Amino acid sequence: MAFFHIVVCGGLVPDPLQTLEPVSGPAGWSLKNESLLPSILDPWAANALYEADALAKANPGSKVWLASAAPKVKLQQVLMALAQKAPFELLPVDAPAGGFTDAVECALALAGAVQSIEGLDRSRLLLFGGWESASRGAGATLSVLGEKLGLTEQFQGVDKLTVDGDGSLEILERVEGGKHQVSVLSSPPAVLGWATGGRAEPPNNPQIGMANMRALMPSLQKARAAKLPGDGLTLKSVSLPRQKRNTQVVKDMPVEQIAVEIVEWIKKKP
Amino acid sequence: MTQPSTASKAVLQTLPGDEIRQILWRYQDRFDYQMLVQSSRSVARGPVARLVAQGARNSHEWTEAKHSLLKVYDESGITGAFLDPAYGGLFEGPKNLIMSLVAFELAWVDGGAATASLAGNLGLAPIHECGTPEQVARYMKMASPAKPGENRKTMRAAFALTEPLPYVGVETGLLCGKARVAEWKDGQEPLLEIDKRGRFITNMDYATVVTAAVDTDDKRIKSSCMVILEEGDPGLFDRGTATKKLVHQLSSTRDPNFQLKVPASRIVGGYTVKEGVIVPNYTHSEVIEAVFKRTRVTVGLMTAAKLLSAVEPIIRYQRQRFRGGTAATPGTPRYDLGIQTKEDALHRLVDVWAMGEAGASLGFATTRLYDELDPLEREKNRILDERGVQGARARMKEMAKVERQAMEYLIMTRMPQGRRNPSMFEALKNDPLVQFSVFEPVANVLCPATKLWNTGQGANSLREAVSLMGGYGITEDCPGFLGHKWMDAQLEATYEGPEAVQRRQLSITMAQPLFLEQFKHWIMDLKTLAADHPETGACGLGTAMQMWLWTLSHLQESVDATGHKLFSSNRQGVTFPMADALCWLLASRQQILDVLELEQKGASNPSLAETLPGTLAFLTDLCQVQAARAAGEVSRICAELVFGYNRHPRWDSEGCQSCFNEADLEGLETYVPGIGSVAYGYSDVLDMDDNHPLKRGPCANISGMEPFLSLRAKLDGCLTGCRLAKDRAAESLTRVMIPEALDYPQ
Incomplete structure (x- = not known):
C-alpha cells in the first residue's frame, strides 16, 4: 500500500454558539469582542482532518500535518481538545483569523509553511482543507494555496475518497444541481476541499493528545508571524444571515386546512 | 434597576473561560490536565447530557444506555486518570487535583455521572492507599481500560462500607459485616468467610471487585479490616436490589449481599500472624480514613461545579424572559434585559455566583494541598519505617515530638530574617516530617470544610438558583438541568460522610494548635493584603477571623449558666456552629487568594489582555460580596454562642440587683445632680410602685465581653462598601456577553 503525505489546512473560527456581531473600526471589520470569543477549528477543516487521519491509518507510512x-x-x-482527536504535526502561522482576512494573503502564508516541511514528498502530497469555512466562507484559500504550490489537480466539495488497489484515488465530489461527480486520479499530488466527509468526530483520547503535545508545543512556540494586512481588500458591508421568525399560535385548526397552508407555503418558496 | 456605578471602570465582558480558570485553580502550566479537562467536558456535555435530556434519570435501574457511559469514560481517559502510568494511567504523581477537575467537569452537567466515574476510584482507593504491592499490581492493572488488541474487560470496582441500619452509614466505627476463619491448615494461608450486606453501594450493577469493610467475628482475627471480594469467589455474590434513590440516577446503586470465602491475602494491606491470630495491618477505620480524606474534597467540588454551571442558563433565562410577547419589543430594556431590569434577580444571582466561586476556590485549594501532602506523607512513612517506628500509637507519639518543631518553624516564619536562627530555620524547612506536620493540620481542616460547606451551603444556594428560573427551574427541561442539580446536591451533602460527620471532625481538627497558629498568620496576611487590595473584602474577613478566634478561645475557657463546660466534644450545639462559621471564612479567604493569583499571573497571558481587567474587577467584587456574607454568618454565630449560654436576668431580686428605683433616684438627685436622667441609659429603672418596664427582664450584663463587642462593632464597620460591590457585580451581569445557547446537550 502506498503512503501519503497529507497536509490539512484549517483556520480557527469563533464557537458558533457565541453571539457574532460584525463591527467596523479603524482597523477594518472584526467581530465584537472577537479576541474574547472561544474558538474551534473550522468545522469543514475538522472534517478534512478526520478524513486525513483515517486515510493515514489505512495507509501505513503516511503522515499528517x-x-x-x-x-x-x-x-x-x-x-487542548483537537490534539486528542488524531496524531498530527503542527505547522502554525501566527496570524489573524476570522472572516475578514484576505484569502490570497492567507494562502501565501500557508504556502510558506507547507514549503518549509522537511522531508515532504511532494509526489505523495495530498493537500486537504474545507471547501468553505464557518467564518466568511469565501472558499478560495485552498484553491489559491494549491495553485501557489503548483497543485493543479483540485477537487472541491469532496464527500468521499477511496484508494484503489492500484494506488489510484477515486474521488466523490459535489457538483451543481445536488449531484455528485466521480473522478479517478492516478496518483497524488492533489488538492481536496472536503465538504462533510463521512467520519464522525473522533472522541478525545488524552493519550494521543499527550503524545501529540510533546511536538506541538515546541512548534507553536516557533510559529512564524504573518500580518495579513489585507492590502487591496475592501469589504463594503458585512452582515450576518438574518433570522426570521413568523410563529403563529393557532388553535383547533383542522388537519386539512393545515395541509393546505403547508402546500401554499411550499409553492411560495422560490 | 441597578444604577450604573462603574461607567469608567473595566467591566466583565465574557463569562470566565478556561484561561481564567486555569490560573485561578493553578493548572495553567499543566497541558496534560488541560487535555483531560477538555476530554471530560466533551463527555459531560455530549453523551452524558444527551442521556439526561432523554430522560435516562427517570429510572432507578441500570439501563444499557447508562452502561454505555462506562465505555465512553474508558475511551476518554476518565477511567485511567486515577491510575499510575505503570498501570495504564495517564499521570505520574499525586492525582487529587486532576481527579477533582474531571469530577468538576462531569458534575457541571450531571452529578451522577461524576459519581459513577469516581466510585470506581473509591473502590480501588483502599488498595491504592493501603494495599500490598501485590494487591496494587493486580487490581490497578485490571482496572486499566484495555488497550487496542487486548482482549479483556475493564475491571470495575465498588466500595462497600455502608450497611443496612442500624449501623454503618451513621457510625463508621460499628460494623455488621463480619469476617471469620473458615479454614486454616497448618503452613497454609487461612481461608476467610466473609459475610457482608451493603446498602447504597455505587457501581454494584457491574462491579466485579468489591472492597468491603468487615469486623472480626473470630478470636483468630485481631481486628476489623477491609477485604477484597471478587465475583467468582466461592459463595454468594448477590448484587441485590436497586436503590430507589431520587438523585444521581446516572450512577448505579444497589444493596448487595456477600457471603464468600476468600484467602486471607485479600485483606487490604496484608496481615501478620502473631501467636496464632491474624493481625490485619490496617483496621477498616484506618483504611477509610486514608481514603475519604482525599475523595471527600472531590464531592465538595461537584456541588461547586453545579453552582457555577447555573450562572449562564440563569442569565439567559433572565434576559429572554419577555421576548416573544407583545409587551417587549426589540430595543427596549424589557426585551434586551428581561428580568435583569429588576435588582433583586441580579443580586440573588450574584450571591449564587459568589458561593460557587468560593466553593470552587476552597475545594481546589484543598486538592492542591493534598497533592503536596501526598509525597510528604509517603516520605514521612518511609522515615518512620526506617526508624523502626511501627504501629499507630508509636507513630503518633513520634510525630508529637515533631509537632513541637513544626510550631517552632511556624513561629520563625513570622520573624524578621535577622531575628531567627537561619541554619535551624533551613533545617526545619527541609525536614519532611516538620513540613508534613505543618501541612497536615491544615488539610485536616480544609477537607471536612470543603465537604461540609460546599455541599450543604451549596445545596441551599442551588435552591436559590432554581428559584431564579421560576417554574422552569423545577422541570426536566430546565436548561442546565438545575432542578436535578439541586436534588443531587443533597446526596452530595450526605454520601462519603454526612454533614454531622464533617462537623464532628472539624470540631476536633479546628482546635489543633498547629492549625490555629497558621490561622493567625492568615489573619495578618489578609490585613496586609487589604492595604493593597481594599476592594476584596480581605480586611473585613480578617476581622471576622479574629472574632472567630476570640470566640473559640472564650468558649474553650467558659461555662454555661449551669456551670457546664461550653467547648467539649459532646457539646455539639457549640462546636458544630463554630465549625460552620469557620467554613465560611476558609472559603472566602481562598476565593480572595485565587483572585490575587489571577491578578499576578493573568497579565502574562496575552489572550487575556483584553478581558483581564474587567474579569478581575468583577471577581474582586464577588470576593467582597462573599466576604461580607461570611462575616455576617460568623458574627451571628459567634454572638449567639458568646451570649446564648448565659441566663437572661429576671425581674427578681437577683436580676434586679443593679436596677434603680424612681424613688431612690429622686433621693439621690440631691447628692448626684442629673443621675435621674442618666440612670435610664445604664440600667433598668423601676417606678414608684416597683413596677418594671414591660420587657423580658433587666438587660443582660455584658461586662467582660468588651473585646467581643468591640470586634463586632468593628466588623459591622468593615461591611462598608459591600453593597456597592454587589451593585457593581449586578450591573456586570446585565452587560456580560453570553453564548446564544447553552453548549449542552451536544
Missing part, C-alpha cells in the same frame, strides 16, 4: 494560520494563543487553547 495541520497547517493553521491563526493567533498563537487561540491555537494553543484549541489544540
Whole structure:
C-alpha cells in the first residue's frame, strides 16, 4: 500500500454558539469582542482532518500535518481538545483569523509553511482543507494555496475518497444541481476541499493528545508571524444571515386546512 | 434597576473561560490536565447530557444506555486518570487535583455521572492507599481500560462500607459485616468467610471487585479490616436490589449481599500472624480514613461545579424572559434585559455566583494541598519505617515530638530574617516530617470544610438558583438541568460522610494548635493584603477571623449558666456552629487568594489582555460580596454562642440587683445632680410602685465581653462598601456577553 503525505489546512473560527456581531473600526471589520470569543477549528477543516487521519491509518507510512494560520494563543487553547482527536504535526502561522482576512494573503502564508516541511514528498502530497469555512466562507484559500504550490489537480466539495488497489484515488465530489461527480486520479499530488466527509468526530483520547503535545508545543512556540494586512481588500458591508421568525399560535385548526397552508407555503418558496 | 456605578471602570465582558480558570485553580502550566479537562467536558456535555435530556434519570435501574457511559469514560481517559502510568494511567504523581477537575467537569452537567466515574476510584482507593504491592499490581492493572488488541474487560470496582441500619452509614466505627476463619491448615494461608450486606453501594450493577469493610467475628482475627471480594469467589455474590434513590440516577446503586470465602491475602494491606491470630495491618477505620480524606474534597467540588454551571442558563433565562410577547419589543430594556431590569434577580444571582466561586476556590485549594501532602506523607512513612517506628500509637507519639518543631518553624516564619536562627530555620524547612506536620493540620481542616460547606451551603444556594428560573427551574427541561442539580446536591451533602460527620471532625481538627497558629498568620496576611487590595473584602474577613478566634478561645475557657463546660466534644450545639462559621471564612479567604493569583499571573497571558481587567474587577467584587456574607454568618454565630449560654436576668431580686428605683433616684438627685436622667441609659429603672418596664427582664450584663463587642462593632464597620460591590457585580451581569445557547446537550 502506498503512503501519503497529507497536509490539512484549517483556520480557527469563533464557537458558533457565541453571539457574532460584525463591527467596523479603524482597523477594518472584526467581530465584537472577537479576541474574547472561544474558538474551534473550522468545522469543514475538522472534517478534512478526520478524513486525513483515517486515510493515514489505512495507509501505513503516511503522515499528517495541520497547517493553521491563526493567533498563537487561540491555537494553543484549541489544540487542548483537537490534539486528542488524531496524531498530527503542527505547522502554525501566527496570524489573524476570522472572516475578514484576505484569502490570497492567507494562502501565501500557508504556502510558506507547507514549503518549509522537511522531508515532504511532494509526489505523495495530498493537500486537504474545507471547501468553505464557518467564518466568511469565501472558499478560495485552498484553491489559491494549491495553485501557489503548483497543485493543479483540485477537487472541491469532496464527500468521499477511496484508494484503489492500484494506488489510484477515486474521488466523490459535489457538483451543481445536488449531484455528485466521480473522478479517478492516478496518483497524488492533489488538492481536496472536503465538504462533510463521512467520519464522525473522533472522541478525545488524552493519550494521543499527550503524545501529540510533546511536538506541538515546541512548534507553536516557533510559529512564524504573518500580518495579513489585507492590502487591496475592501469589504463594503458585512452582515450576518438574518433570522426570521413568523410563529403563529393557532388553535383547533383542522388537519386539512393545515395541509393546505403547508402546500401554499411550499409553492411560495422560490 | 441597578444604577450604573462603574461607567469608567473595566467591566466583565465574557463569562470566565478556561484561561481564567486555569490560573485561578493553578493548572495553567499543566497541558496534560488541560487535555483531560477538555476530554471530560466533551463527555459531560455530549453523551452524558444527551442521556439526561432523554430522560435516562427517570429510572432507578441500570439501563444499557447508562452502561454505555462506562465505555465512553474508558475511551476518554476518565477511567485511567486515577491510575499510575505503570498501570495504564495517564499521570505520574499525586492525582487529587486532576481527579477533582474531571469530577468538576462531569458534575457541571450531571452529578451522577461524576459519581459513577469516581466510585470506581473509591473502590480501588483502599488498595491504592493501603494495599500490598501485590494487591496494587493486580487490581490497578485490571482496572486499566484495555488497550487496542487486548482482549479483556475493564475491571470495575465498588466500595462497600455502608450497611443496612442500624449501623454503618451513621457510625463508621460499628460494623455488621463480619469476617471469620473458615479454614486454616497448618503452613497454609487461612481461608476467610466473609459475610457482608451493603446498602447504597455505587457501581454494584457491574462491579466485579468489591472492597468491603468487615469486623472480626473470630478470636483468630485481631481486628476489623477491609477485604477484597471478587465475583467468582466461592459463595454468594448477590448484587441485590436497586436503590430507589431520587438523585444521581446516572450512577448505579444497589444493596448487595456477600457471603464468600476468600484467602486471607485479600485483606487490604496484608496481615501478620502473631501467636496464632491474624493481625490485619490496617483496621477498616484506618483504611477509610486514608481514603475519604482525599475523595471527600472531590464531592465538595461537584456541588461547586453545579453552582457555577447555573450562572449562564440563569442569565439567559433572565434576559429572554419577555421576548416573544407583545409587551417587549426589540430595543427596549424589557426585551434586551428581561428580568435583569429588576435588582433583586441580579443580586440573588450574584450571591449564587459568589458561593460557587468560593466553593470552587476552597475545594481546589484543598486538592492542591493534598497533592503536596501526598509525597510528604509517603516520605514521612518511609522515615518512620526506617526508624523502626511501627504501629499507630508509636507513630503518633513520634510525630508529637515533631509537632513541637513544626510550631517552632511556624513561629520563625513570622520573624524578621535577622531575628531567627537561619541554619535551624533551613533545617526545619527541609525536614519532611516538620513540613508534613505543618501541612497536615491544615488539610485536616480544609477537607471536612470543603465537604461540609460546599455541599450543604451549596445545596441551599442551588435552591436559590432554581428559584431564579421560576417554574422552569423545577422541570426536566430546565436548561442546565438545575432542578436535578439541586436534588443531587443533597446526596452530595450526605454520601462519603454526612454533614454531622464533617462537623464532628472539624470540631476536633479546628482546635489543633498547629492549625490555629497558621490561622493567625492568615489573619495578618489578609490585613496586609487589604492595604493593597481594599476592594476584596480581605480586611473585613480578617476581622471576622479574629472574632472567630476570640470566640473559640472564650468558649474553650467558659461555662454555661449551669456551670457546664461550653467547648467539649459532646457539646455539639457549640462546636458544630463554630465549625460552620469557620467554613465560611476558609472559603472566602481562598476565593480572595485565587483572585490575587489571577491578578499576578493573568497579565502574562496575552489572550487575556483584553478581558483581564474587567474579569478581575468583577471577581474582586464577588470576593467582597462573599466576604461580607461570611462575616455576617460568623458574627451571628459567634454572638449567639458568646451570649446564648448565659441566663437572661429576671425581674427578681437577683436580676434586679443593679436596677434603680424612681424613688431612690429622686433621693439621690440631691447628692448626684442629673443621675435621674442618666440612670435610664445604664440600667433598668423601676417606678414608684416597683413596677418594671414591660420587657423580658433587666438587660443582660455584658461586662467582660468588651473585646467581643468591640470586634463586632468593628466588623459591622468593615461591611462598608459591600453593597456597592454587589451593585457593581449586578450591573456586570446585565452587560456580560453570553453564548446564544447553552453548549449542552451536544
